[in-house]
Amino acid sequence: MKTMRRLLFAALALACTAPVVHAEDTGPYVAETDPAVLRKLERWEDWKFGFMMHWGAYSQWGVVESWSLCSEDVDWCGPPKHNKFTEKYANDYVGYVKAYEKLPTTFNPVKFDPDRWAGIAKDAGMKYVVFTTKHHDGFSMFDTRQTNYRITAANVPFHSNPRANVAKEVFSAFRKQGFGIGAYFSKADWHSQDYWWPRFATPNRYTNYDTRKYPQRWQDFVKFTHAQIGELTNGDYGPIDILWLDAGWVRPARADDNKDITDIGAFRPGPEDIDMPGLAKIARHNQPGLIIVDRAVGGRYENYRTPEQQVPDKPLSYPWETCMTLGDSWSFAPHDHYKSAHKVVHLLADVVAKGGNFLLNVGPDGNGELPPEAVERLHQVGQWMRVNGEAIYASRAIAPYSSGKFRYTRLRDGTVYAIYLPDDNEQQLPAQLKIPGPAPARGAQVRLLGSDAALAWTREGDATIVTIADAVRSTSKGAYAWVFRLPGAAAKSDGKR
Structure with missing residues (x-):
């Protein structure tokens, strides 16, 4: 009880400090007060070094995860121009989308071996995993009952494999190796007709209809999302430590929405309130103390913040984690350029010295294997960690940082x-x-x-x-x-x- 009181007082003290805004902040950090969540956050901060994997049917082509479906005028969206599988669609967006959506029908990663993945991550000195259960394209890497667009559907060749329920197998394999378990889940779902309605074109990442004009359609999507979160957290997938929610644009309306759309050329037709209080209630009823990361949204359900592909200039006043790719791409890309072990160790030291965690991402290929060059890099980092890990694990920041x-x-x-x-x-x-x-x-x-x-x-x-x-x-x-x-x-x- 004394420990619980100390945790509560620490959280309340943080909540009463002056707002501090940094890169990628969305307003003042709201400190958690639930003692069970605070205890898990403290343990998460001890882990320091985590492993992230973006993997899905898109890995067969070696294209960017999901974003090639999006028609915003930025370089990572639209059909890739220099890819042998997709170059014929360079000027045929509609044809590309149809071909992309059929990728599950050829997805058969027979070399998928989550025990080997866990062994590689453990060898690297990592302590927790965050795995993509569903990215923005809506293809579920778990046995959801809410959609047939999933790894276990009858039209997916891999569905008959004993390890077809991929997320469950990944979580189990890493849990056996003593890892903390994180479930990445995109709140957007570009396959759902309740998010991208076929009645209209899909000009950008947002819903393609006004949720205020069609409230029932949006509520159907909210219900669908909550049901999937319930499936992931109901115990069938074992204990989960982190619910890592992506698609930060799926959130309630703000006063400055559509004030400046020049960065991505994207107009938001209406608010996308996913009912985070209701979602969190379901998830934490099933998984008490669950850390929730409603990233890039702010508020009480962003228990820690996640600067992406960057390290802050100085320590932050709240829990945070740099998420970064080992190569140039989040998902598998042929001939990717991987950071040296020297660079990774320096990044890790810099992040940890400033009080953060380091979540390093590698994308498995379409067969289910981690790229050999990436594996070698992770092994080299692990050799350094075996000698020097005591300076990393369970450490905290100290001036002069x-x-x-x-x-x-x-x-x-x-x-x-x-x-x-x-x-x-x-x-x-x-x-x-x-x-x-x-x-x-x-x-x-x-x-x-x-x-x-x-x-x-x-x-x-x-x-x-x-x-x-x-x-x-x-x-x-x-x-x-x-x-x-x-x-x-x-x-x-x-x-x-």
Whole structure:
């Protein structure tokens, strides 16, 4: 009960602070007050490093997930021009949509092996997974009863496979490996006739009818969405920790709607209130303490925020997670360009030093396999994590957060880690290193993670001067980043942020 009271007081204190608005913010963060959700958020913050996968029938073509169905005038929408499967539709949007919608009839990913996926993610040092149960195109990767546009439908070749209920198999495989479980779910559904009504053209991502003029049609869509959320959370798919909701434009009306539509050339015909209180009630009745991420919407159902493909310049005052692709694409793309392990480790350190989590995405191919180059990158990151993970997991931010090439994290016991991020061509530590910031406790043994040797150190002004023996420099050569443990550099924590 004392723990619950502390969690409640912490949440209320956050709620009473002055509003802070950052990139991708949609207004002041609304702190959660449910003790069960707060406990799960605290555990989620300990995980730090997660694995995301965009996978669906579109993976057969290696095209962007869903967005090629959208006819907005931006470079990621419309039929791809340089793809052997789709180039004939470059100037035939209607033909492309028909072909795209038939993709499930050829989807037979017989090499789908969720146990292998989980093993690869575990080897990388990841602690939770977020899997796409349904993207904007409406194709459900779970055995929903609400539509035949699903992986288990009779016209999908994979439906007879013992692992056809893909989301359930993924969640089970990752749960066996000790992962936290997150269900990505798009609130938009471009296949549903109650969202994109065939009576009208579909000029953009929004509903193609005015929901105020046709309220029953919209209410039918709300009912459909709530029913799918009920299916995912009713226990058939096991315990779920995170409901990661996408399509942030599906939300109640705002005063500035349609004020400036030049960014995507998209006019919103009417509000798209999905009844989040009702949706959340269903989900949390089935999964008490569920973290809900109504991303890019704000309000009480955005328990943490998700800057996409970017790392904030400084720490944020609320729980957050950078979601980012390992390659250039969220879904599988032939010949994708993957970030180096060096780059991923630096991103991870930067995110965690600022108090965030890092959710890294890889798209499996149409056969159900993770691309070999991506697997190799994840393995390399895992090698670094096995040596240095203690500076990442269950850590929290500590000032100065970053200083030059250094990033800092702290543990609840007062241990601080200084993570040194070398340049691309920097292969070896210098013989002496000046670490600005928190001072180790008097008499503490400063060590480089991966080495048992105690390093000689002195304190000069606001910096710790560490002398690194040649043997330590030699054995640690070529690391993506070097981590120094500074015991007692911070006060012990009561477990809060």
